[in-house]
Amino acid sequence: MSSVLDSLRSLATVVTSALPCAADLGSLSAPEEAEAARVLGGIRSAVGSSIALLAADIDRKSARELGTDGLAQKNGFTDGAGFLQDLVGIERGEAARLIRVGGMLETAAEAEPDASLGADDAPDAPPEPPQTIEYLAAVAGAWDAPIAVALKHGWLTASQADGLRQGLRVPRPGFEPAWRGATLDLIRDCWTGRWSPEGLARAAKRMRASLDTHTAAQEAQQRYAQRSFRRFIRHSGMVHYDIDLDPESDARFYGPVKQLLSPRFGGPRFTAEDDIAAAKTLEDDPRSNEQLAADTVIDLIQRAVTTDTGDLFKTHEPHVTIAVTTTELRKARAAQDVLSKHHAGDHTSCPGPAFGLTCDGPDQGIAFLDGRDEAITATDALRMICDRGYTPLFFDETGQTIDLGKDQRYFTRTQRRAITKRDGGCMYPGCDRPPEDSEYHHINPWALHPSHRKSEVRDGILLCRRHHKLIHDFVAHVERQRGDYWLHWPGKPPQQLHTKSGVQALIRAERART
Incomplete structure (x- = not known):
């Protein structure tokens, strides 16, 4: 019998006997409950890492090219995910996530081997490295090695690391340095902004579109080509519509x-x-x-x-706000002449080598619609701006729109649209409420500034109804430092607030390229 398996069985016996029952947990005070949740979360994370490493190994031993000699195939399953699903009793999506997380942990072991101190003077347990972006930036390996190392040391949860990796996806050749830089930026944002796994994945998705605008524009065109509208009559007589x-x-x-x-x-x-x-x-x-x-x-x-x-x-005519930077608009205008030639079969003006129908055409730039992480092409944005139902918002290189301060208490409609596109949703840490469910908060209380009776875009942020009320009830406040916003909660250190806006990711990517 393997000593590893014996240790795991002994551990299982100890853990299950030590776990508290419902009555024990019910007797805890509120602070004790919070601490108990943290402790149990740590145990779950450690166990999850071991399961993930096993999952990656099972998947590797069940590769399709092994045929009937594969581990899963020998046990009557078509792949490693299905075998793991049966072994652990989880959904297939969770099995696939465990395999991906296990692969990242293996990457971390290669990028940061524990034996790096040497055999003679290495202690039993290597010292824990500092949790800094500088340390992750120095990690060797591919663009995603910092994610793996952060996961290994518990600086990112498994869900956060997987969401970040899946959101960024594999870059095109030549984009690896930009992807690595974006990875470090997003990890820093996660540390300072208490990102949820879902929020981090969406931020990574926006950053990917902003870094590779050419691919993002192609994906936007593919999404448009997939639209459909179907109608079915059910046996009950009800009519069902299926719309993409x-x-x-x-x-x-x-x-x-x-x-x-x-x-x-x-x-x-x-x-x-x-x-x-x-x-x-x-x-x-x-x-x-x-x-x-x-x-x-x-x-x-x-x-x-x-x-x-x-x-x-009545007075609230529907509209859609389009956010775009001046850089992306210049791309769109430059692309229009090239596109007319491209669609006519003349690829002499297209960037890079042209091979007839395989030519991707020029970079059309990207823009973002209200509350969406997916980009649209900036050339489409130019077309839509001509429509009365669309309102354009232009952003400069600092990430701010034109200052629209007015001598009044409430933000104007134009100001609200500017704040909405800048923030992209509730700015409260960990909240994913979209712009349409949010309200406009004056970070400088209007009533307390009689000599500055202005409602200016830079001094307003988006907060959902619940968090807006929470900040007022607990007398917390938000401070603006240059272009960044910080939440000051009574008795806690300041916490940076991060935008959920696609156009802000685009501006960061443009800064990184300059």
Whole structure:
């Protein structure tokens, strides 16, 4: 019997006998419960790392090229993920994630071997390295080696590391240095901003599009090509619709619906009396959200047929905000002439080697729509800006829009759009509420500054309703230092707030390229 297996069985006996029951946990005070959760989380993380290493090894021994000699195949499974799913009793997606995490831990062992001190003077346990970006930057290996090393030392959780790696994906040849730099930036943001795994994955996705705008533009065109609308009649007589929409089409379709149903969907509070009354009526409506959404879509279509939308939206006409930097706009304008030749079969002006139909065409630049992590092409943005239903917001190299300060308490509609595109959603650490569910918070309380009665874009941030109320209730405050925002919570060290905006990732990528 393997000594490793004996140790694991002994450990399992000790751990299961030591784990508290429900009554024991119920007797803990609130601070003790928080500490118990941290301790159990550490145990779970350590056990998860061992399972992940096993998962990667099982998957490697079950490679397809091994055929019937593969480990999984010998046990009646087609691949390692299926075998692991059966062994551990988990979903297939979790099995695939464990395999990826195990591969990263193996990468960390190669990039940072424990035996680096030498055989004679190496202690039993190598000293823990400093948790710094400088240390990760010096790690040898591929662009994703810093992620693996951060995972190994517990500086990133397994979910965070996997979300970061999956969000960035493998770069095109020649982009590895930029990917490595972005990796370090995102790890730093994660440390300072308490990113959730989902938030970190979305930030990585935005950064990937911003670093490789050419590929992002191609992916935007592919998404548009995949749109579809299908109708089925069920046996019950109900009609089912199956719709796949690209981000631009979704903004046109769902944006007005969500705006009309905002109070039921957890949207921001209203200040005008008419709006407050309408919101109260909607909140008291006995229909379910799904029924309301269905009825609203039908109403919108009927109003469109009769060309009578004014009464439906009143003063709040639906719009979609497009955020783009001046750099990406220049790309789009330069690409327009090249594209006309490219589509005509003339590739002499295309960047790089041209091979007829395999030529990718010029870099068209990218832009971002409200609340979406996926980019659209900047050439599409130029087209959409001509439409009344779209509002452009242009960002400079500092990440700020034009200062739109006014001598009034509330932010203007244009200011709100600027703040929305700059922040990309609730700025509170770990919150993933989108812009449409957020409110505008004055970081310099308007009533406390009688000599500066201005509502300026730089002094407003997005917060969802819950976190906006929380900050006011606990007398916390947000401070702006140059272009960065910091949350000062009573009794805690300052915590940096990070934007969820795609255009801000684009600006960071542009800075890195200069």
